[in-house]
Amino acid sequence: MRTPTPATRKAVLAVAGSAALALSALATAAPAGAQATPHVYSKGGTSWVRACDTLAKGDTMACNALKVVSNKGGTVPNATPSGLGPADLLSAYNLPANGGAGQTIAIVDAYDDPNAEADMNAYRAAYGLPSCTTASGCFKKLDQNGGTKYPRANSSWAGEISLDLDMVSAVAPNAHIILVEASTASQTNLGTGLNTAVAKGAKFVSNSYGGGETSSDSSYDSTYFNHPGVVITVSAGDSAYGAQYPAASKYVTAVGGTALKRDSSARGWNESVWYTNSTEGTGSGCSAYDAKPTWQKDTACAKRTISDVSAVADPATGVAVYQTYGGSGWAVYGGTSASSPIIASVYALAGTPSAGSYPASFPYAHTGSLNDVTTGSNGTCSPAALCTAEVGYDGPTGLGTPNGLAAFTG
Numbered sequence: 001m002r003t004p005t006p007a008t009r010k011a012v013l014a015v016a017g018s019a020a021l022a023l024s025a026l027a028t029a030a031p032a033g034a035q036a037t038p039h040v041y042s043k044g045g046t047s048w049v050r051a052c053d054t055l056a057k058g059d060t061m062a063c064n065a066l067k068v069v070s071n072k073g074g075t076v077p078n079a080t081p082s083g084l085g086p087a088d089l090l091s092a093y094n095l096p097a098n099g100g101a102g103q104t105i106a107i108v109d110a111y112d113d114p115n116a117e118a119d120m121n122a123y124r125a126a127y128g129l130p131s132c133t134t135a136s137g138c139f140k141k142l143d144q145n146g147g148t149k150y151p152r153a154n155s156s157w158a159g160e161i162s163l164d165l166d167m168v169s170a171v172a173p174n175a176h177i178i179l180v181e182a183s184t185a186s187q188t189n190l191g192t193g194l195n196t197a198v199a200k201g202a203k204f205v206s207n208s209y210g211g212g213e214t215s216s217d218s219s220y221d222s223t224y225f226n227h228p229g230v231v232i233t234v235s236a237g238d239s240a241y242g243a244q245y246p247a248a249s250k251y252v253t254a255v256g257g258t259a260l261k262r263d264s265s266a267r268g269w270n271e272s273v274w275y276t277n278s279t280e281g282t283g284s285g286c287s288a289y290d291a292k293p294t295w296q297k298d299t300a301c302a303k304r305t306i307s308d309v310s311a312v313a314d315p316a317t318g319v320a321v322y323q324t325y326g327g328s329g330w331a332v333y334g335g336t337s338a339s340s341p342i343i344a345s346v347y348a349l350a351g352t353p354s355a356g357s358y359p360a361s362f363p364y365a366h367t368g369s370l371n372d373v374t375t376g377s378n379g380t381c382s383p384a385a386l387c388t389a390e391v392g393y394d395g396p397t398g399l400g401t402p403n404g405l406a407a408f409t410g
Contacts, residue, residue: 041315043276045072048315048334050238051159052185059185061209063109063160064235064340066315068332078329083320084260084312086127086170089342092260092269093311093371093402099349100172106202107164107177107341108193110185110209111154115325116141120165120177123322129173137176144182144193146200151183155326162323163333164208164341170319171345178202185209187246191224194232203352204231206344207252208337210244210283217245217289225251231347231359235336236307237283240275241379241387241395247306248287253360254306255343256397257282257313257336258373273376273389273396274314274334281378282313282336284387284395295361298393300385307398309363309407310373311339343402350408357410363399366407367392370400 038049051065068076068083076082090097113119117139121131132138143149161179168177180197182189190209197205205227225232225246236256237244247254258271275281286301298305312319315334323331353359363370374389378396381387386395393399402408 040069041276041280043316046070046316052156056184059110060187061110061185061190061211063157063185063209063337064238064335065160065163065208065333065337066238066335067159068315068318068334071332076332078327078331081126081320081330083318083332085320086129086173089170093346094404095171095346095349095402098174100175100345103172103204103348103352104176104178104202105168105172105204105206105344105348106180106197106200107161107168107206107208108180108182108190108197109157109161109164110182110190111152111157112150112181113158113161113325114153115158116161116165116179119162119322119324120169123166124169124173126322127170129169132169132177139177140200141179141181142196142200144180144189144196146196151181153325157185158325159323159327159333160208160337163321163337164206166321167319167338167341168345171342172348175345175348187211187220191220194224198227198230203229204344204348205233206341207232207234207246208340210235210237210247213243213245213248213288215289217248220246221249221251221290225249227251229353229355229357231344231353233340233344233347235340238280238335239283240278240281241284241381243285243287243306244283247283248290248304250290250293250304251358251360253308253343254398255336255339256284256307256310257339258310258397258401259314259317260312261317267371271371271373271401273373273378275376275378278379282310282396284378286386293358293360295364297364298385300383300395305386305395307395308360309343309370309399310397310401311342313339346402346405347408350405354410359410362410363407366409367399369403369406371403372400373397
């Protein structure tokens with residue numbers, strides 16, 4: 001069985017303490033394997049909890065979504081949007097509005113969110129985005145085998161699903177969306193869901209989950225992640241420095257996380273490595289098992305280095321999400337579960353990858369078309385580039401964040 005990384009295990013075990021505040025913002029329907037008192041993380045007057053703090057029996061992967069439960073102004077409101085919205089993301093990353101037409105983006109998650117479609121369209125309506133429904137053919141919800149025998153509902157993963165759907169809606173509002181719900185959060189079930197997403201026509205697939213590396217990863221690579229001509233993005237993880245799988249797969253675009261804030265620069269925004277403490281921040285690292293892809297040229301790791309690119313993930317600079325199953329309306333989320341669907345959607349705006357291509361290689365051919373993140377770290381390591389932002393490539397933020405679409409074209 002795949003187990004979480006040491007940093008993940010440390011975070012999951014640290015669940016004692018004062019979490020009454022978090023309980024008021026969590027699910028009214030208890031998820032599988034739910035913590036009675038999830039650990040509350042805090043930074044700069046903002047507090048949040050891990051949406052998937054405990055793995056259910058048989059699960060080997062945890063989602064990388066973090067739900068804000070209070071901020072400087074007190075409790076997070078549920079009646080109006082708070083956090084970064086679509087216009088903020090388009091501005092920060094120099095992206096065109098109303099994009100995604102003709103593309104199909106899939107998200108692969110575990111368990112069922114019975115309110116997924118309604119919540120996504122509530123988010124869209126609030127921001128003036130076009131609706132995306134089953135009736136119109138824009139939205140499909142499938143089980144991991146491509147049918148409609150949905151798994152049991154889980155209010156923790158429902159937050160992950162809402163986050164994913166809302167980020168795709170924000171960045172590529174005219175794309176079609178496929179939500180694939182795996183029976184459990186095992187790599188085999190999630191991988192089966194990924195294969196289903198590709199078989200159903202998705203050319204862009206976001207995976208916002210991760211766990212510890214194992215010697216079985218090379219077989220998972222070939223079975224689930226080797227899809228030439230398809231963008232597969234994976235969250236780098238939320239447990240600070242340390243490699244996770246499937247972000248370590250040589251076939252995927254591993255997506256790290258940043259703190260994104262407005263400033264007075266010409267860009268209007270600045271970014272640094274997202275880091276909360278030694279158990280939480282964007283993942284990065286040197287794979288113990290996966291070979292280095294040919295397009296990755298850094299010298300920090302002889303094998304696969306995580307990450308490739310990055311986007312906003314810090315809950316303290318989090319994104320607006322609408323969630324009613326396990327929530328009561330508007331919430332703010334962070335984690336690399338936000339950055340993965342953002343990057344998948346940026347790829348969709350850039351166009352369909354050519355047949356036989358490996359889209360993870362695209363940014364390496366256009367390094368000047370990214371926002372280079374040069375400040376912050378997610379821990380202590382050697383060599384330093386694996387955990388500390390530098391000019392050019394580094395582990396926590398990869399080559400940088402989107403600055404238009406050029407870096408994501410083949």
